[in-house]
Amino acid sequence: MKKSLAGALLALALPGLGAAPASAAPAPAPASAPAPVRAPEAAAVGFAGTVALNNCSGSVVRLPQSRPDDRALVLSNGHCLESGMPAAGVVVVDRPSTRGFDLLNSAGTRVATLRASRIAYATMTDTDVALYELTSTYRQIEKRHRVKALELDTSRPARGTSIKVVSGYWKRIYGCSTDGFAHRLKEGGWTWKDSIRYTAACDTIGGTSGAPVVDTATGKVVAVNNTRNESGGRCTLNNPCEVDENGTVAVRRGIGYAQQTYTIAPCVGTGNEVDLDRPGCTLPKP
Template sequence: MRKPLLGALLAVLLLGAGAAPAMATSHDAGAPTKTAGTAATAQAKVQAVDFAGTVALSNCSGSVVRTPASQPSDPALVLSNGHCLETGMPAAGQVIVDRASTRTFSLLNSSGTGVATLRASKIAYATMTDTDVSLYQLTSTYAQIQSAYGISALELNATRPVQGTAIKVVSGYWKRIYSCNIDGFAYQLKEGSWTWKDSVRYTSACNTIGGTSGSPVIDNTTGKVVAVNNTGNESGGRCTVNNPCEVDENGTVTVRQGINYAQETYGIVACVGTGSKIDLTRTGCTLPKP
């Protein structure tokens, strides 16, 4: 799982005393470069992927998200991982709904600068069963955030992502953008006592580290969120914490050391009703229920 780990923090310290977390620069894979003519037009959507709308948690990354049907007057939602909850990791089989929370989030602008502190009113939904997701409902509406800070929520794509899609993993915690492609999907991804279904597997360029948990995975072409970053196999272990393994339909186990994963988010869309209410009885909602 991609919470801050001692090794990741030590790596930053080794850059030098007082060094800041890695930022995307013109030399980073996550930073677009200017091109001329039609190439510039083709890259317009890619260049639009930045930090605006992402948030930094105390231990993870996240983003302010909306569904295609969300209204400006709805309370805003923050997306992160279930394992990033301030109350600790949910047990396998546990689903949390409408639990009071006053957690705060640092809202970032396009350059990665914190411009506001947002506050939750509750954990609207969280689980580590079948997926690894948390949704916090904020005390602010989408319209209030837009009006005060000029920042729009990221939209959740309502359809399943596709193999080969060019993506960016945008970490508000580290203020770093990773660029790669969707390499494929894991039928089941097992880590410790948890099992996730139909997980996104990245190509190796997205070498995410501790603190990137909860980062939105953004489709370069549409600019929409297609998944939420959550884990990777660090040392080649088999199905242990921080060393997830893939299990196919026949039960065959595959370990991919150094490869990282995310959980699809399209299934969230059908579960969000009027006023950002998480309604697990809505038609098409397949998120695990309590």
């Protein structure tokens, strides 16, 4: 599971940027040249709405039924809880919290520290998710800081979906695609269901845990980043393995995973209240 890093990873190498000299001007196109045909642009994906925790990443999120004056929710991983990683089978509901979150704008600049009022829901059973309720409403955050919440998609993403993993902790964006789905993903004593597997380009690192996984076509959050097989280990901490319907185990060294979030919406009712007894809610219960 991806949390904070050792100091050796603090220096991230940035690729060199090539640019034309200031004095150079592009040659004009011939008068008869046809205008280039541009492909439809995908939704712009930046840092706006993401947050940095002291050990992980996260994002301010809303659901289709969320209202402007509802207290906002922050999405991260269950293994990022300030109290430590919940054991398998443990579900946390309505626990007081005063945790702080650094809110970022589109450029990745911190514009505010948001404060939690409680942990609305958290678990590492079947999924790896935490939802914090803030003391601020969506309207207050947008008015004071000019930052909108990210919207959770209510549909399961398809294989091959173009995605961005947006880490507020590192202020870094990873781009790749959904390579497929792990029937079961096992890591140490935890098992997660129907996890998203990334293509190799999303080589996430510690501190990216809890980062929103954004569909680049819609700009909506389809998953929450949570782990990567770091060294080829088999089903051990930081080395998750896949188990298919027949019990066959597969180890994919260097490949990262995320937990789908479309299952959250049916469990949230009026006022952004988590209600695990709502029709269609399949999140684990205490």
